[in-house]
Amino acid sequence: MTEKLEKQTKKLDNGLQISVVPMAGFNQVYGLAMTNFGSVDTGTENGVLPSGVAHFLEHKLFAKPGYDVSEKFAEYGANSNAYTSYTKTAYLFQTLENPYDNLRVLLDLVQNPYFTEKNVASERGIIDQEIQMYLDMPEWVLEQRILGQLYPNDPIAEDIAGSSKSLQEINQVNLLETYQQNYRPDNMNLVLVGDVDFEKVENIVENSNFHTLETPLKKTFNKFAPIGAGGQETMDISQARSSYGIRIDTEMTGYDLVRKQFELNMIMETLIGESSGNYQEMSKLNLIDDSFSYNVVAENNYCFIIISGSTNNPEQFQEYLRKHLSYEALKEVLTDAKFERIQRDAIGAYLFAQNSPEAIANQMAELYFYDVDYLQLVQMIDSIDKDDVLNIAEKFLKDNNCTYYNLLPSGK
Amino acid sequence: MRKTLAKNIFLNINPIKKFRTIKIQMDFLRPLDKEETTSRRLLANVMSNSTEDYPSFQAINDREMELYGSEINVFTRNLLNFNDLAFSVEFADPSFLIDGQTQVKDNLDLLGEIIFKPNLADNKFDVTAFDTEKRNLMSNLVSIQDNQDLVSSLGLAKLIYQNNPNRQVPIFGSIEQLNNLTNEKLLAAYRDVIKNDTVVINVVGNVDETEFLKQLTDSDFYQQMNNNRNDLQIEFEKFDELVKKPATKIEHKHLNQSRISLAYATENLAKDYSRLAPQIMNLILGGDDQSQLFQQVREKNSLAYSVSSTYQPISHLVTIQAGLDSDSIDKAMALINQQIEFIKQGKFTDAQVQHAQKVMVTRRKISTDSIQYYIMRSIWETVYPKTLMTEQQFQSELESLDKKHIASVAENMHTIAQYQLIGD
Numbered sequence: 065m066t067e068k069l070e071k072q073t074k075k076l077d078n079g080l081q082i083s084v085v086p087m088a089g090f091n092q093v094y095g096l097a098m099t100n101f102g103s104v105d106t107g108t109e110n111g112v113l114p115s116g117v118a119h120f121l122e123h124k125l126f127a128k129p130g131y132d133v134s135e136k137f138a139e140y141g142a143n144s145n146a147y148t149s150y151t152k153t154a155y156l157f158q159t160l161e162n163p164y165d166n167l168r169v170l171l172d173l174v175q176n177p178y179f180t181e182k183n184v185a186s187e188r189g190i191i192d193q194e195i196q197m198y199l200d201m202p203e204w205v206l207e208q209r210i211l212g213q214l215y216p217n218d219p220i221a222e223d224i225a226g227s228s229k230s231l232q233e234i235n236q237v238n239l240l241e242t243y244q245q246n247y248r249p250d251n252m253n254l255v256l257v258g259d260v261d262f263e264k265v266e267n268i269v270e271n272s273n274f275h276t277l278e279t280p281l282k283k284t285f286n287k288f289a290p291i292g293a294g295g296q297e298t299m300d301i302s303q304a305r306s307s308y309g310i311r312i313d314t315e316m317t318g319y320d321l322v323r324k325q326f327e328l329n330m331i332m333e334t335l336i337g338e339s340s341g342n343y344q345e346m347s348k349l350n351l352i353d354d355s356f357s358y359n360v361v362a363e364n365n366y367c368f369i370i371i372s373g374s375t376n377n378p379e380q381f382q383e384y385l386r387k388h389l390s391y392e393a394l395k396e397v398l399t400d401a402k403f404e405r406i407q408r409d410a411i412g413a414y415l416f417a418q419n420s421p422e423a424i425a426n427q428m429a430e431l432y433f434y435d436v437d438y439l440q441l442v443q444m445i446d447s448i449d450k451d452d453v454l455n456i457a458e459k460f461l462k463d464n465n466c467t468y469y470n471l472l473p474s475g476k
Numbered sequence: 477m478r479k480t481l482a483k484n485i486f487l488n489i490n491p492i493k494k495f496r497t498i499k500i501q502m503d504f505l506r507p508l509d510k511e512e513t514t515s516r517r518l519l520a521n522v523m524s525n526s527t528e529d530y531p532s533f534q535a536i537n538d539r540e541m542e543l544y545g546s547e548i549n550v551f552t553r554n555l556l557n558f559n560d561l562a563f564s565v566e567f568a569d570p571s572f573l574i575d576g577q578t579q580v581k582d583n584l585d586l587l588g589e590i591i592f593k594p595n596l597a598d599n600k601f602d603v604t605a606f607d608t609e610k611r612n613l614m615s616n617l618v619s620i621q622d623n624q625d626l627v628s629s630l631g632l633a634k635l636i637y638q639n640n641p642n643r644q645v646p647i648f649g650s651i652e653q654l655n656n657l658t659n660e661k662l663l664a665a666y667r668d669v670i671k672n673d674t675v676v677i678n679v680v681g682n683v684d685e686t687e688f689l690k691q692l693t694d695s696d697f698y699q700q701m702n703n704n705r706n707d708l709q710i711e712f713e714k715f716d717e718l719v720k721k722p723a724t725k726i727e728h729k730h731l732n733q734s735r736i737s738l739a740y741a742t743e744n745l746a747k748d749y750s751r752l753a754p755q756i757m758n759l760i761l762g763g764d765d766q767s768q769l770f771q772q773v774r775e776k777n778s779l780a781y782s783v784s785s786t787y788q789p790i791s792h793l794v795t796i797q798a799g800l801d802s803d804s805i806d807k808a809m810a811l812i813n814q815q816i817e818f819i820k821q822g823k824f825t826d827a828q829v830q831h832a833q834k835v836m837v838t839r840r841k842i843s844t845d846s847i848q849y850y851i852m853r854s855i856w857e858t859v860y861p862k863t864l865m866t867e868q869q870f871q872s873e874l875e876s877l878d879k880k881h882i883a884s885v886a887e888n889m890h891t892i893a894q895y896q897l898i899g900d
Contacts, residue, residue, distance in 0.1 A: 068572075089494030091841045132775075138766045141834050160838045189778030196733040197781060197799050200624050200899075300730040302621040339537035347533070347608050353615035374615055405541040412545025415568040418496040419847060 069418060069439055071428075072262040078276050079250025081432055082269055085257045087421055093163040093258030094421040095156060097174050098429040100283070101246035102151035103224040104366070107284055108245070114233035115219055116191070116226015117242050119148040120184075123191060124239060125155070125173055127183045133173045140165040144173075148224055151363040152430060158422070163260050164268055171272040174252070177243045179236035188231045195225050202301045206372060206471050210307040213292035213467040214368050220286075249274040250281050253432045257421040285365040288313065296378070296470035305471045306381045307372035310389075312460045314367050318435040323444055325362035327456045330406050330448070332358045332369060334398050335389055339405070341397065342388050351381045378470040391461045395454060403450040410445045477685045483704035484674040487692070488854040489685045495847050496572060498580065498681030500587055501564035503855060504673035505708060508559045508642040514649030515657055515665040516552045516561050521609040522601050522662065523563075524550040528593040531602065539586060544568040544576070546583055548590060554647050556790060556860060557711045561669060563591050566847070569682045580683055581691050592697035594666060600659040601666075610654065617651050624735055625797075628897050632737035632795065635723040635893035640713065674705050676858050680850040710860060713791055715741040718892035731899030734802040738812070739893040740794040742885055749881045751789070751865065752836065752873045757885040758787035758794055759832035760824050761815060766831055768815035768824075769796070777811065779804045789863065794889060802898050819886040822879050829882065833874055840870065 073083040106113040126133045126146070137144040142159035155173050157166050198204045212221035226234070256265055291311055316324055336342050336358060346352045356373035375381040417423040428438040436444070477489040506512075530536040540546045546567040553560050565587040570576030595602040620626055630646055637643035645653065679688060692698060719741055742754050755763075762769035762785030773783045783798040800808055818824065843849045856864050865873070 090845045092845055134765050138764075138831055138835075141838055143764065143835075143838070158842065160841050186775075186778050190774055190781050193733065193779075193781035193800060196801070199732040202622050303615065303619045337537070339534055339541055341534060344532060344534050347612075348604065350611060353612045355615075355619070374619055402538075405538060408543075409541040409545040411573075412541075412543075412568045415496045415572055416545065416547070416566070421845070 069424070071439060074266060076249065076266075076270060078274055079248075079281075080269065080274065081253040082265060083253070083255045083428060083432075084260055084262045084265055085255070085424055085428070086260075087258055087424075090258060090421060091160055092158055092421055093160075093166075093256060093260055094158050094425050095163070095167055095170050095254070095256045096154055096425040096429050097156075097170055097252060097254045098152055098154040098432075099174070099247055099252045100151070100433045101153055101251065102149050103222065104150050104219045104286060104364070105246070106219045107286060108242075113238060113242060114226060114230040115222035116224070116230050117234055117238065118153055119225045120187065120191060120231070120234045121239055121243055122146045122148045122153050122155075123187050124179055124184060125177060125243075128172070128176060128178050133169060136169045136172070137166060140169060142166045142169075149363075150220055150224065150361075150366065152433070154426065154429065156422075156425070163256070163258065164264060167256065167265060167268055168272070170254075171269065174247055175273050175275070177240060177247075179239045181236055184234070184236050184239065188234075191225055192228050192231055195223060195228060195231075198223060198225070202299060202305050202471055203372070205299065206305050206307050206469060207370065209295070209297070209469040209471070210309045210370055210372070210467070213294055213469055214309045214311045215366070216289045216292050218286055218288060220366060244275070244277070248277050248281065250276075253429055255425045255429045257425045283364075291465060291467050294468040296472055298472045298474040301471060301473050303374045304376065304378055304473060305372065306375045306378040307370055307469045308382055308385045309371075309467050309469070310369040310460065311465050311467075312367040312369070313465075314365070316367075317365075319444075321362050321367070322431065322434045322436045323448065324367070324456065325360055326410065326445060327448060327453050328360045328362070328367075328369060328460075330403075330410070330453050331394060331457050331461075332360060332371075333406050333409070334402060335394055336371065336385070342384075346381075346384055349380070349384070351375055351377055351384055378472070382468045386466065389461055391454075391458045394457050394461065398450060398453065400450065403453070407445060407448070411442055414441050414445070477689070479689070481677075482702045484707065485677075485701055485705060486675070486858050487677045487679075487689070488858065489679045489683065489688055490850050490854065491683050491685055492680060492850060493682045495681055496569055497566050497847065498569055498583075498679070498683060499564060499566040499847050499851065500584060501562060501678045501851050502587070502591060503555075503676045503678075504561040504563075504669050505555065505558045505676065505859070506669075506673045507708070508554065508557055510642045510645045512665065513552075513559060513645040513647060514653035515662055516559055516669070517647070517649045518609060518613055518654065518657060519662060519666055519669065520550040520552050520561055521613055522605050523590055523594055523666070524548055525605040525609050526595040526602060527589040528595055529589055531595050533605075533608070536590075543579065543582055543586065544573060546586065548586070550590065552647055555855070558708060558859075559647070561673070563587060571682060580688065584688075584691055584695065588695050588697040592670070592700050596663070600663060603659070606659045606662065610657070613649065614651065614654055617649060617654065624729075624731060624733070624897060625799075628735040628737045628797065628895060631725060631727065631895040631897065632739055632893055635725055635895055636715075636718070636739050636793070637713070638723060639717060670700060671703065672705060674708050675701060676855055678851045678854045680847050708859065715793075715892050719743075719890045722891045723893045725894075726896045726898060728898045728900055731897070733799045734805060734899040735897040736796075736798050736800070736805060736808065737895045738796040738891065740889040741892045742792045742794060742889050744888050745885060746881075749873060749877055752870070753877055753881045754787050754792065754794070754885045755789070755836060756829065756832045756877060757819060757882045758785055759835055760828050760882065761785045761794070761819060761886075762796060763787075763832070764835060766828075768818060769798075769812065772815060773798065773808055773811050777807070779808050779811070783808075793892075802900060805896065805898075816886055816889065820883055822883040824879070824882070826879070829877070829879060833877070836874060
């Protein structure tokens with residue numbers, strides 16, 4: 065019999081939270097260190113950082129004097145990686161053996177920066193190629209553009225990796241300053257999933273060399289300009305793409321914000337998910353194909369929904385969504401039976417994710433910053449009722465918080 | 477439990493308990509035929525759109541949600557020289573649900589519906605389902621041109637398989653064939669699949685084997701699965717012509733980044749190390765972030781963000797892919813050739829070999845943490861067992877490898893195709 069997941073956690077004196085989740089029957093150990101710092105966090109007391117600095121840090125923290133951390137992971141049999149999102153940066157390893165040695169390497173990775181003029185310069189070329197690669201992906205370009213409409217002139221509208229120009233402004237000095245401000249234990253957490261001993265993990269982390277700052281951790285939230293009116297441009301693509309964005313300004317944080325994200329997902333699934341009448345209708349009208357999707361994001365003070373897909377008729381695509389994304393329409397279709405199905409679907413998704421140590425570690429680490437226990441998500445889903453969903457919809461489904469962006473094939 | 481339900485209809489049940497989900501997959505296999513590639517892909521889409529009892533896309537999705545978010549997946553893929561039309565349902569293990577007593581049967585029934593009770597009217601597929609899915613597939617085929625990595629790998633495949641017409645149509649079909657595909661032709665293709673394809677059924681997860689077998693044999697659709705089917709003949713590609721005269725193609729597009737895709741045939745390897753030596757060689761060449769290509773092309777020369785090599789054990793092909801500036805292509809090509817030469821000359825270190833061996837062991841064991849591993853292994857056991865290695869064979873071949881064996885793989889690597897997509 066498969067056992068339910070359990071975890072052990074402890075918040076260390078320096079503010080770092082560590083969590084261990086055993087996974088019976090699994091061979092691997094998956095380790096992850098996450099910091100509550102991402103591409104949108106470019107504002108500082110001393111001015112604005114160049115865009116892409118969080119992502120550059122993610123690349124360059126692997127460099128150490130005389131070695132690269134990925135070599136050390138490899139020596140201990142692990143593969144390693146890292147990623148930067150709008151609001152978080154994570155470093156991870158996956159291994160069969162030597163979990164404690166690999167944990168020490170992970171700690172070395174996030175604790176000991178080594179930036180030189182030379183190693184920073186050599187990374188620029190690599191990251192510039194990464195930026196060029198994404199610029200050829202219409203879906204990625206469209207996401208940047210719709211975010212530019214939802215949050216005009218905000219760092220979230222920049223590529224996570226920055227631009228060829230901003231890369232030139234990133235140097236060893238601003239990298240180190242940014243690192244010191246954000247890679248502090250009270251702004252991070254560590255999760256290990258797999259067969260490891262909690263006390264041993266705790267001991268290794270306690271005896272490692274986290275730098276701490278006397279100043280209390282201050283998280284500044286960006287101020288937003290009014291939503292843009294929408295726009296479009298041509299690109300060398302064969303199929304038009306359209307995106308419809310909804311911005312939801314909220315004061316909510318923590319548990320309430322995560323709960324709101326679940327509620328917003330339920331609203332979107334009811335109105336335009338694959339099980340909705342609108343999805344069928346838009347498909348019948350030839351306004352969407354199976355690339356049509358929506359994404360609800362609720363992170364720090366950003367809360368928005370992006371609906372996008374390939375379309376033969378961007379104007380009608382926008383028009384349809386504007387007309388049918390309404391509180392009245394939701395009230396009509398969100399029956400008790402429908403709500404129960406949506407709730408069941410969310411519970412199923414939670415169980416599916418538990419097949420993957422990677423998914424567990426990433427979600428647990430991310431939810432920590434919102435004071436949400438990953439293992440209590442089912443209780444959160446259960447606590448949502450139909451009226452909660454309708455109440456929230458009544459507040460945000462209105463005309464003045466929406467915008468759009470289209471990418472049109474050049475020559476058409 | 478492994479059982480043959482009829483000639484070339486196989487059932488494998490693996491009641492493993494470590495996952496939170498259960499997966500049932502039915503693979504329908506027949507030799508690749510370029511005339512059928514597009515229809516099989518469209519069939520996959522039309523059949524997952526709706527069924528007799530769930531006659532709309534909305535109805536089928538509602539049912540999946542009702543069953544705690546069951547995931548239906550129907551797709552086609554290349555497997556050896558066969559076209560595999562696969563139907564699967566993955567669902568939450570009922571032991572984690574308060575009211576999941578009928579979860580296994582309900583999901584088996586849903587999968588059975590999709591395969592054996594299509595949404596028909598007037599001896600055709602439901603017109604809405606057919607038209608919608610035909611439009612969807614057309615849209616997907618048009619969009620391929622907007623995915624440059626895919627354009628690049630398809631460009632290379634077209635060169636590699638230029639002498640095999642059945643591989644000239646990509647597995648997801650062609651616009652030209654789709655234009656000519658009628659509802660009637662699709663229904664004929666469906667009936668042919670159900671009656672004649674070899675079928676491999678896999679069940680992985682926390683199920684009672686005897687009970688599942690009973691549920692399967694009691695099901696309405698079981699009768700349609702117990703007639704004998706033809707044997708599958710495995711065939712392998714030959715690249716002799718391309719070794720003598722490699723194929724090259726350069727295309728230009730308005731892009732920010734250029735892509736290069738290279739293919740090499742490996743041949744004449746001694747049998748006792750022919751399975752793992754190419755994989756070790758590939759790991760040293762470009763298989764991970766410690767490899768020669770990653771270190772030399774990306775880290776030391778900052779020419780690319782993405783550069784790697786892969787080895788395909790069935791076709792014995794090594795391929796290299798990189799994304800870079802168009803004015804760096806010559807330099808990158810020279811560096812790539814230098815790395816191959818480096819391995820040919822046995823200049824790699826013992827530490828590199830040990831690292832590659834460790835990666836092989838790690839990947840093999842970590843792959844068992846995924847439900848899909850058990851399904852794929854079972855399909856190989858059924859269709860082409862020779863490709864699988866026991867733990868003992870794997871360990872003993874891995875340990876017996878030395879630098880000479882690895883270098884000899886590179887020595888026997890011949891360029892057969894080069895595709896360049898130049899961004900300008």
